[in-house]
Amino acid sequence: MISNKNFLSVGELTRQVKEILEGSFSQLWVEGEISNFIHHSSGHMYFTLKDNEAEIRCVMFKGNNQYLHFKPENGMKILLNGRISVYAPRGQYQLVATRLEPAGLGTLFLAFEALKKELSAAGLFSDEFKKQLPK
DSSP states (O other): OOOGGGOOOHHHHHHHHHHHHHHHOSSEEEEEEEEEEEEOTTSOEEEEEEOSSOEEEEEEOHHHHTTOSSOOOTTEEEEEEEEEEEEGGGTEEEEEEEEEEEEEEOHHHHHHHHHHHHHHHTTTTSGGGOOOOOO
16 A cells, blocks of 8 residues: 655645745746737736747736737737746646737747748639538
8 A cells, every 4th residue: 555645735735836936926928929818807918928849828017008008919929027926726827918019020920920821822712613612
């Protein structure tokens, strides 16, 4: 039988992860591309920051985003200043942004636009290829 003396509860593990992540990443800059952007009626901004290797959820609260000098949009490459925040009850982490700086268009967005242009030039978006949706 296995002794449970060395086991952590899920809650204990998550609290330790929270302590380590929030302590180690309390102030950082991250570069990435915005996707899934939502400017909520509360004034908070929610989005995903991604690159070709990974993605992370982000939030910028109303108190910080009111000082932005540009409008964040999907496909925009940005520099984000903020911190890691862990929501322990779900074991999830996100970036909490305090500052955003534009850095051009993201490479993933540009690749997507190039593919759309290529498919359009090949005629794949023309009406002859469209099918009726079932009713």
